[in-house]
Amino acid sequence: MSAAAPNAKQQERLMQVILAPVISEKSTFVADKRNQVIFRVASAATKPEIKAAVELMFKVQVQSVTVANVRGKSKRFGQFMGRRSHWKKAYVSLKPGQEINFAEQAEAK
Numbered sequence: 777m778s779a780a781a782p783n784a785k786q787q788e789r790l791m792q793v794i795l796a797p798v799i800s801e802k803s804t805f806v807a808d809k810r811n812q813v814i815f816r817v818a819s820a821a822t823k824p825e826i827k828a829a830v831e832l833m834f835k836v837q838v839q840s841v842t843v844a845n846v847r848g849k850s851k852r853f854g855q856f857m858g859r860r861s862h863w864k865k866a867y868v869s870l871k872p873g874q875e876i877n878f879a880e881q882a883e884a885k
Contacts, residue, residue, distance in 0.1 A: 782832070791829070796815065797816070798816055811869065812867050813870065816863060816864070819864050821843075826866045836871075837870065838869070838871070839870060841868050841869070844865050844867070846864065848860035
């Protein structure tokens with residue numbers, strides 16, 4: 777990705793990179809202590825794409841991005857074994873003074 781503003785096709789791709797925020801006890805702790813936000817992202821997403829998508833969607837400045845591949849759990853339904861899908865999550869570090877408040881953004885829409 778270039779440093780210039782993304783064109784319409786690139787913006788469309790970036791809007792599909794971030795799937796959902798991860799809201800959990802750990803993500804709340806990380807947000808308070810390290811000024812990070814955790815997102816569920818597309819499996820094919822790269823760090824530069826995730827950074828550009830967060831900056832585009834939430835109008836904040838991103839310092840760094842760390843990704844982790846989460847393995848799907850094995851599940852059993854009676855005699856049948858199954859497996860949940862693998863997925864990718866991104867830890868997005870925001871620059872000092874930046875924050876994303878999901879509660880305010882949900883009310884605005």
